[in-house]
Amino acid sequence: MNSIKKLLGYVWMLLAPAIICFLVYEALEKMGAASAAQKANVTLQWMIILLIFTPICIGFFIFGKYASANEYDHLPESSSEIE
């Protein structure tokens, strides 16, 4: 199980930047295709989406990094292991 956790950790590390790239690509495409009347609103919506999901994807990358470093092989059983 620990090797699966580690292997999947690399998958999450790759998935995180892939999601950001996908969102940036979609944002550029949709903002470009928006009509003049809708442009400001579409831009705002996509900026909000990017603003929200970029830090989440960075968090996902860090999660993958921890997983690939076997940080989740043993989960803490008491608070003394966390503090």
Place this chain on the structure above:
Amino acid sequence: MSQTKSQNSIAFVIGASSVGTLIEWYDFYIFGMLATIISKQFFPADAGTAALLSTLAIFAAGFIVRPFGALVFGRLGDLIGRKHTFLLTLVIMGGSTFAIGLVPGYATIGWAAPILVLILRLLQGLALGGEYGGAATYVAEHAPAGQRGFWTSWIQTTATLGLFLALGVIIFIRSEQGVEKFSAEWGGWRYPFWISLLLVGVSVLIRMRMSESPMFSKLKTEGKISTNPLKESFGHKANFKMVLLALFGAVMGQGVVWYTGQFYAQSFIETVCKVEFIQSRDLMLWAILMATPGFVLFGWLSDKVGRKWIMLLGMLLAILTYRPIYKQFLVITSANNRIEKIDLASTKISEKTVVVDKKDNTKIYVVQHFDTAYTDGAVFKYTKTDTLHLSATYDPTIKIDSLSALSTTLILTQSAKPNVVIEKTMDKSSYWSLIWLVFVQILYVTMVYGPIAAFLVEMFPTKIRYTSMSLPYHIGNGVFGGLVPFLGTLIVEFTKNEAHPNGDPLAGLWYPIGVASICLVIGVVYLTNKIDKNVMD
């Protein structure tokens, strides 16, 4: 005797915490449910800046601000205590909700109206971000070991009951007043906001009688409370990795399952299946009412068999059945499987009526209603509107109030396609089939959501619990969950092309299915099913 006293005491803790949390959810939901009226009352009809503000107020504030509320009030809860913090969030939420009901419309105070509404909506989001973590922590820290899932599940029912209460109040006032009175500037739509003040007042009185969480009091007496909860929660790797695991292995999947079952389902039934306004809300109420005991059932069960597999089973079932369920929504509400009643009494076709645009008197709408009745009792109402633009030679002093007054020489252009609005009133059997399909989805919600508070509480130490559990909860629910209706609709837009102008109505489900699938894999591989008996540490 002492056991009965302890049961009474925990029941009071649950009751007092739950009532306040329920009211916060009620406050949060009424804004979203009345969004259409709010945008008409507080925002000018033209696009541009108004649309931007509308987007910020209605779309963004609810999502972005909740995690910030979690940080602000979570920190406060770990520093000064649970009781005072969630008393504060309740007052902020109640006050801002009541104030929204008092803001005059755009017609009266102009731009001040949308700006005030935006600020009040931000306050609502902040307060909600601080409330839930506090209530869940407070209840869990009072609950006896081995019953934490059961007792915290009562807090979990509040989100759904808040939705139920908001829907019920809105439907009641709207049907009492009628659509026109309800939607007027100072009409009935404001009443649900005003009612909030009364509810919050009662809840504050109840909460004032509550004592501080025993665990937090103990830490305070021993001088062990955290001096910097944010740093200890997110600056220390040992705790931060658990925050990430909570988010990606449980809460993001729970969030999308919750919002798909309770919000996307309603929006799909109303906007894609075109079921009539009141009926689409009524059936949600029935489904919610029937499924709500599931929260307590699965919370209780999680004390016996562990939290992990119940939550993950809920996600798995959602992933496997969402597309068949939504496909069934389309089949049930389709005209294809019905036999039309072909007699003059059942199939009504109205006369064409002419309506002149209020702002542009060269724009004329020709409206006609068709009622199609079916043998099973369903009635589909179609309203067809043709838009005509009058020629420059049109003399505006000529009053056009009927088709006969509208000579063909006056018409410059006609819209290529008429706008057809469909309103379907379902027959009894289809109505109950829809309720059943929504009920199944809400049952999944109870599986993923019932045990989650106990699960999160057990992941983090007392002194930083409020902060640590609030952030992943509000990212998972506010962001991943809250974006389900928006992203779902956006994905459907992507599938539209010339060959398929309506796109694939089921495509929007790929977002919740995708997020829940990643969460399921992470949950299966990385989470433990062990129940932490001692949350005192």
